Amino acid sequence: MSTSNVTKKKVVENKKSKEIELDSISQTLKNNTHEFTKKLESQLPLKVQQFSELYTAYLHSVNNTFDSCITCEKELFEKLGVDKGIIKAFGEYTEAHTDMMLQQMDYYAQFRKYSTDTQLSAMKSWDNFMLTMMDYNFKIFNQFK
DSSP states (O other), X not given: OOHHHHHXXXXXXXXXXXXXXXXXXXXXXXXXXXXXXXXXXXXXXXXXXXXXXXXXXXXXXXXXXXXXXXXXXXXXXXXXXXXXXXXXXXXXXXXXXXXXXXXXXXXHHHHHHHHHHHHHHHHHHHHHHHHHHHHHHHHHHHHTO
């Protein structure tokens, strides 16, 4: 068998293995939607790993930058004779802003949880509505039998 015939045969086999009885447009769209979802789900571990690697590299870079600044700052402040009280006041000032920012991050996390809960509730309501409509349609169609 030639290479082109083998390739054609594999293509035909692949198409046959994916063939599903498609008797409606909705079934076709449902199947395609499931394919998209499966693809996204399969890529999730890779995306989490990529985020983790990027975060680690970012954190390493930030730490190196600050370590370099700390060394230079100490030498410079000693040579200039900067009062330690200024550094302490700056620390207290930034600590207040840091606390405020951390609180805002907590508020945002709570908002995202509330938002997700609301979306899940809406999806559940939609599903319940669709089940009710299907029951209603079955009752109507059964009257014509």
